[in-house]
Amino acid sequence: MSTGNYQEINSTIFSNLQNKAIDMGLQQTYLPESHQLEFSENNEWLLKVSLPWSMEFSRTKGLLKREDYHLALVMIRAGIACMGYFHNGEMVNHKVFRAYMVRQKQGKSQIKYLKTKGKSRAGSRIRLGESEQFFEDINERLLNYSDQYPITHWGISCSKTLWPYFFGANPPPPFGKKQENLMSIPFHVQHPDFETLQEIHRKLNSFQLLISDLGRRKFDTIEGQTPPKKQDQDLEDW
Known part of the structure; x- marks a missing residue:
């Protein structure tokens, strides 16, 4: 325990x-x-x-610094996501995406709402459209990282209930659910913004x-x- x-x-x-x-x-x-x-x-x-994460473990030599280490992080919550690319510990690029996805009165995300109430109302359709665009924008940025840099590790913080929407978006992310270099961020992420990205990166290292x-x-x-x-x-x- x-x-x-x-x-x-x-x-x-x-x-x-x-x-x-x-x-x-x-x-x-x-x-x-x-x-x-x-x-x-x-x-x-x-x-x-x-x-x-910037160090690798060898059973014979212990901890060794990774040379030419490329790290991309993505953190996703209701209506907000933040991602960044780091090379040898230095932030090279970052981006925050926001979307109108939360119903104001109930405080529920549009995806969860649609499971029980459907999408007949205009407001619901707007939020659903923004939800779809939200994941498309995230994945396009991640694909950009993948195209430009030889990513060593992908770090992700995202509820498993969102994975079907994240991995099912068009385009999909540049990694699979069980990809060897995909790692779960082990720390709680309350609000994924620039400051949180910096703090999570520091803790991961x-x-x-x-x-x-x-x-x-x-x-x-x-x-x-x-x-x-x-x-x-x-x-x-x-």
Whole structure:
């Protein structure tokens, strides 16, 4: 059981934790789908460390800096999306898209509303049209990144309920749902804007610790970590 949110730690604390875990006889496992190191005992994990995306993990050499690293991020919420392209840690391009997709009185996205009420009213048809254009605009920008740059990783934050609309748009995104270099952004994204894009990129390139209750007891107080910020809940899980 986890004690809560990810906590940022520096490279020295990470090395100390890793050495202590190995000395304690914990099993270290690399999880490529999430780019994490997991430390477990008797098939129960105690620590999970999200590694910087700008570094690759080698079982023989440890962490190595990626050379010529191309990263594209996309974060999608109701009526707003933000994406950016980064090369070796520097932001080269970013874009925010907005759409009239939320019904003012109910606060529901148009896609969720259409599941129960249909699209007979003029306002609903307008919102549906903007919803379709919204995903088309997102994918056109992502295709532009794919055409111009040799993307190493795609990072995405998007509710699974939106995936049929995102991947079913015309044009579709330049990656498949199970593409090897498509990675889920492990951090909560409340409002995808330029500032959030910068913060998420920074966190993806740092060490982030998740510790279980048992791990907390075994490792006592961990010094040198950044206390986690309280995360707001999504206004709407769509």
